[in-house]
Amino acid sequence: MTTMSGNGMTLESSKKYSYWGGVWDRLRKNKLAMVSLVVLFIIILCCIFVPIFSKYTLSEVTMADRDQAPSAVHWLGTDNIGRDLFTRLFYGGRVSLGVAVAVTALECIIGVILGSLAGFFGGKVDTAIMRISEIFMCFPFLMICITLQAVFGNSIRTLIIILSVLSWPSIARIVRGQILSLREMDYMEACRALGISNKRQIFKHLFPNVLAYIIVYITLSMASVILTETSLSFLGLGVNPPTPTWGNLIQEARNLYILQHKWWYWVPPGLMIFLSILCFNILGDGLRDAIDPKMQK
Amino acid sequence: MKNYIIRRLLQIIPVFLGILFILFFIIDKAPGSITSNIMDPTMTPELKAALQEKLDPSLPFYVKFFNWLSEAMKGNFGYSFKHYRPVIDVIGDNIGCTFALSLVALIIAMLIGIPCGIISATKQYSLVDNGLTVLSLVGLALPTFFFGLLLLKVLAVDMKLFPIFGLMNPLNAKADFWTKLGDQAYHLVLPAIVLGFAEIASFMRYTRSSMLEVIRSDYIRTARAKGLSEKIVIYRHAFRNAMIPIVTLIGFRLPGLISGAVMTETIFSLPGVGKLSVEAVSTRNYPLLLGINAMLTLATLFGTLVADILYAAVDPRIKYH
Numbered sequence: 001m002t003t004m005s006g007n008g009m010t011l012e013s014s015k016k017y018s019y020w021g022g023v024w025d026r027l028r029k030n031k032l033a034m035v036s037l038v039v040l041f042i043i044i045l046c047c048i049f050v051p052i053f054s055k056y057t058l059s060e061v062t063m064a065d066r067d068q069a070p071s072a073v074h075w076l077g078t079d080n081i082g083r084d085l086f087t088r089l090f091y092g093g094r095v096s097l098g099v100a101v102a103v104t105a106l107e108c109i110i111g112v113i114l115g116s117l118a119g120f121f122g123g124k125v126d127t128a129i130m131r132i133s134e135i136f137m138c139f140p141f142l143m144i145c146i147t148l149q150a151v152f153g154n155s156i157r158t159l160i161i162i163l164s165v166l167s168w169p170s171i172a173r174i175v176r177g178q179i180l181s182l183r184e185m186d187y188m189e190a191c192r193a194l195g196i197s198n199k200r201q202i203f204k205h206l207f208p209n210v211l212a213y214i215i216v217y218i219t220l221s222m223a224s225v226i227l228t229e230t231s232l233s234f235l236g237l238g239v240n241p242p243t244p245t246w247g248n249l250i251q252e253a254r255n256l257y258i259l260q261h262k263w264w265y266w267v268p269p270g271l272m273i274f275l276s277i278l279c280f281n282i283l284g285d286g287l288r289d290a291i292d293p294k295m296q297k
Numbered sequence: 298m299k300n301y302i303i304r305r306l307l308q309i310i311p312v313f314l315g316i317l318f319i320l321f322f323i324i325d326k327a328p329g330s331i332t333s334n335i336m337d338p339t340m341t342p343e344l345k346a347a348l349q350e351k352l353d354p355s356l357p358f359y360v361k362f363f364n365w366l367s368e369a370m371k372g373n374f375g376y377s378f379k380h381y382r383p384v385i386d387v388i389g390d391n392i393g394c395t396f397a398l399s400l401v402a403l404i405i406a407m408l409i410g411i412p413c414g415i416i417s418a419t420k421q422y423s424l425v426d427n428g429l430t431v432l433s434l435v436g437l438a439l440p441t442f443f444f445g446l447l448l449l450k451v452l453a454v455d456m457k458l459f460p461i462f463g464l465m466n467p468l469n470a471k472a473d474f475w476t477k478l479g480d481q482a483y484h485l486v487l488p489a490i491v492l493g494f495a496e497i498a499s500f501m502r503y504t505r506s507s508m509l510e511v512i513r514s515d516y517i518r519t520a521r522a523k524g525l526s527e528k529i530v531i532y533r534h535a536f537r538n539a540m541i542p543i544v545t546l547i548g549f550r551l552p553g554l555i556s557g558a559v560m561t562e563t564i565f566s567l568p569g570v571g572k573l574s575v576e577a578v579s580t581r582n583y584p585l586l587l588g589i590n591a592m593l594t595l596a597t598l599f600g601t602l603v604a605d606i607l608y609a610a611v612d613p614r615i616k617y618h
Binding site: 135147149254259278 | 315316319320323324434435437438440442443446449454461563579593594596597598601
């Protein structure tokens with residue numbers, strides 16, 4: 001018994017190091033993924049430190065400076081009431097990225113818990129959770145978001161709750177599938193034979209093996225939440241101005257005059273959305289390739 | 298097969314009712330509830346009184362739901378005050394545009410996405426493959442609304458190649474059928490490109506990974522070993538099996554297409570269901586919102602159903618149980 005657990009410990013700890021170390025090594029060789037990582041890092045740093053490097057505040061209105069084209073003073077020009085658009089761009093990034101982080105965290109908590117329960121206990125629990133997730137997956141997603149926002153009023157908090165409640169089924173299904181296949185493996189058989197408690201089985205023996213898939217999902221989910229939030233804000237049904245997000249900054253371009261003559265209103269936020277989604281997607285793909293050795297060629 | 302289809306159809310009913318129940322529950326909680334403006338002003342007073350009784354806001358929630366459901370089954374989804382017409386007619390007027398737009402986008406996506414995916418897979422890691430992969434990443438990352446605005450600015454506003462908004466030139470209102478059809482098609486070119494672009498990317502990625510998986514299998518090596526030409530190996534042997542997961546993709550892309558259509562219609566001011574629902578939200582037109590949601594939920598459910606049936610039809614190894 002002691003030798004067995006001793007062996008298990010050394011095996012586990014050496015595997016842990018080589019496993020994540022190996023993932024990082026493989027990821028580092030993927031140039032595209034590394035570039036994406038750097039770009040994301042820069043965007044996130046800019047959003048965090050915008051109050052430090054920008055002379056202007058979020059809602060500082062200077063009517064004398066209104067409607068200016070990009071210049072040395074206002075790098076991306078000003079809007080029709082004289083707010084600095086460069087500053088608003090990165091404050092908007094704070095909201096867009098913040099919402100994405102919050103939604104991804106919440107949906108993963110809900111999804112991982114429900115998915116593990118379904119996979120681990122099987123039977124009726126599994127059937128019930130999977131039926132519910134099927135109902136959630138059949139919702140016409142954007143439409144339901146629109147409807148819910150209309151009913152509950154659009155604040156950032158309701159937006160976060162709505163998006164995470166609507167999107168947990170995918171991660172729940174991934175976790176469930178993984179646990180179902182892991183459950184049949186010999187080492188889990190050994191766990192059950194040794195009488196290890198359910199809680200310990202889930203957290204010590206199943207969860208670390210599912211973690212890699214969750215991390216990949218988190219990266220890809222960031223991209224899709226950014227897209228959903230900006231789409232809703234663009235429609236005027238997500239985050240309301242004066243709070244800027246990349247989505248409602250672009251909304252200005254629904255005015256044909258601005259669309260035609262003032263690119264600095266809508267092209268920079270569009271590019272930021274595009275870049276961050278692109279980088280999260282590439283990073284997610286890179287992580288998946290790095291984590292799943294079967295995909296290695 | 299027939300039993301399988303019937304059983305799958307029956308499975309849809311509880312899911313559909315469940316979604317409707319949740320939808321009704323949500324909208325019932327809204328200020329200025331659905332029941333307050335469901336009446337058609339042209340109704341006779343007796344009918345009005347009967348409906349009033351049925352939809353009394355003080356009734357318990359589940360009673361209201363079943364009353365609404367029984368009216369909806371008869372085709373009465375309520376009355377849209379903004380349009381002075383029943384909801385069902387308003388939706389009927391707008392669904393054609395959404396349907397045409399989604400269908401054209403789907404066809405564009407398949408016609409371009411699938412061949413690109415095959416080329417990408419057969420020439421893995423070549424320059425063409427890398428180029429197409431980068432393009433598909435761009436396609437997936439470019440938000441519909443931003444791409445739409447860019448095309449609108451460059452092609453419609455600056456170069457004046459395409460109309461800026463709407464589905465028809467008002468000058469053509471009295472023209473003959475074919476002129477009208479041509480005009481509408483012309484108006485749909487840009488929106489369909491915008492909506493199709495992201496779909497091309499997802500079809501391409503799916504086809505590529507599906508083809509790669511099949512190409513590595515033993516029977517393809519056998520086919521090559523027999524000395525068959527590469528064309529026959531790829532298109533006759535590999536492609537048929539690779540198509541199986543792609544077929545299901547068509548059904549599963551339906552919700553995404555609908556979401557994309559909402560955005561596209563808003564940008565190009567097309568008279569479709571998407572634009573209608575955004576308007577319904579801002580005017581608190583709850584009967585219309587509920588009607589649209591019910592319709593689109595049904596469409597999504599049928600999409601998955603069609604995907605499942607196609608899957609079973611294409612792959613004889615699937616057992617219908």
